[in-house]
Amino acid sequence: MLSLRLVRRFGTTPHIAAAAADVPSNDKVFSARNSGESNVMQKPIEIDEPALVKLKNERDPEKLFNLFKANAHNKVVVENRFAFEDTVSRLAGAGRFDYIENLLDHQKTLPQGRREGFIIRIIMLYGRAAMIKHAVDTFYDMHLYGCKRTVKSFNAALKVLTQSRDLEAIESFLRDMPFSFGIELDVFSINIVIKAFCEMGILDKAYLVMVEMERLGIRPDVITYTTLIAAFYKANQWEIANGLWNLMILKGCLPNVATFNVRIQFLVNNRRAWDANKLLALMRCSGICPDEITYNLVIKGFSSAGYLEMVMRVYNSFCHEGCKPNQKIYQTMIHYLCRAGKFDLAYTFCKDSMQKNWYPSVDSIYKLLEGLRKDGKLDKLEKAKYIFFLAQKRIPPFSCDQISVMKSKLLRS
Structure with missing residues (x-):
């Protein structure tokens, strides 16, 4: 049974009881009634800081937890994806997984818990916090919240489960859960599993998943082929990768930009x-x-x-x-022009890049200035101005120590 396999790996499934008590958020109401008195100065209305701003600025994990819990019914907070993700990320960074469990389990019991899209968000948030067991349990317990399961929530749980890198749990979930809950898999399900197997280095199983699903009527798409081709090229099994390319064309699935880039990357790596x-x-x-x-x-x-x-x-x-051109193209041009001794042209690219707030690496800057110095095309004053300009910008990864070293080397007599 799948449930036994998963229970053995991830523990017992918690059953959340009643929801926490509602916390009302009543605003102060000021009424100005005419009671016969006139010319009475009214105090200005004090407007509370918006909840989203408070959540963003709060740094204490406990206060952040209480603030979010107090706004559990606030639609402005609940429907804001960033507020959820930011809060969970910061609580996870603080190691307060108990707070995350409390918050998300409470949300599931509220009216929004009956929407599959909202439950999918909860599943993915558990995944963001690496709480895989809670994510899978949320999928199992969707009926408790009156929420219908579809392949979308299945894919969300499957995606989080692949983070565990537990091959047997992934295979059993993929094999048994669709049958148990009457879910029909789609190409997204297959792509999730294939990507996970490729990342785990199990390329033969990844390919067999595609073959098996095609027998079941699920046609691989360009993402399926691109993922497999990239993995086989990376493993230096170019014969299989080229075969997959040809198979993709024969099946009528045309490559996209990403597919071409994968193959071009392989060709470049092999000179x-x-x-x-x-x-x-x-x-x-x-x-x-x-x-x-x-x-x-x-x-x-x-x-x-x-x-x-x-x-x-x-x-x-x-x-x-x-x-x-983007930053990577500038970096590539500057690096290889310096290597070829074309320092004037590299200097032109460097200035153009820096005017767009894209800064080459420390090594490229050093090689460029050193090359210009040797060619006698950059005097000490110009080099000093250049280095101080970098220092004032405080551009990572330039540190004060690195700038000092560069300055001392370049300005030495």
């Missing part, structure tokens, strides 16, 4: 920059618009292979299509 560039061209021919990740990978591939002319061609093509 096949020209093949990566051909795949980039194939994307355009297929009507798929490459993104910043695609261009960054191809630029990195040509840069590491020493083809700086192709680097600039790809970069110019990227800009010509109306795309704007």
Whole structure:
């Protein structure tokens, strides 16, 4: 029985009793009645700080717990996803899992507990706090709150359960729960399990899950194939990854940008920059618009292979299509231009990047300034201004010690 397996792993299922007493939140009411007296100065109405602001500013875990509990019926708080997530995250960070259990179990007994969407949020919040047993129990006990189960709440519980990395519990939950509760699995269920198995390194089981579900009439989508292809490429089993790519095409499931990026990443990692560039061209021919990740990978591939002319061609093509470079592209360009000794061009990219509040790494900054110093293109005063500019910005990961070291090295005679 699934329940016995899960009980053995996660303990007994708690049964929450009656809800906590309602805490009314009555506002002060000021009435100005005419009682024959005139010209009476009325005191200004004192407006309480909004509950969401109080929750955000409260740092004491116990006070935060009491404040949230006092607003259990406040729709402004209850319906605010950020307020829930922020409160649970901070309580989990403080190690007050008892407070989290109290708050969420109380919420389940209130009227909102009859909505599946709300229960899904509770399940995911338990997952955020790594309280896997409570998340699974919440799914089991949904009928106690008058809430109907569907594949959506099943997927939420399954996703949290995969955090346990317990293979037997995941398999039994996937196998038995749909039958027990009359739930029909969908492609999202399969993708959750496949992703978990890939992360666990069980690639054969991940592939078999896709095959088995296809027999049951659940057709894999592009996310299914992309997840498997990425995992097999990462495991250096490129024959299987390429086979999955071909299988995906034969099944009529066209790759998207993420799928192309996975394959381009593999080609770049194996120093096949020209093949990566051909795949980039194939994307355009297929009507798929490459993104910043695609261009960054191809630029990195040509840069590491020493083809700086192709680097600039790809970069110019990227800009010509109306795309704007992001921080990673700037970092890649600066790093490899410095490696190739193109310090003037790297300096131009560096200034452009910094004007957009994107700062290269400490190593890249040091190599750039050191290279300019050796070329005699940057005097001591300019270097000092540059370093002090970085210091004033207080940009992570630049620390005072790192700036001092850089300054002493660059300004030494």
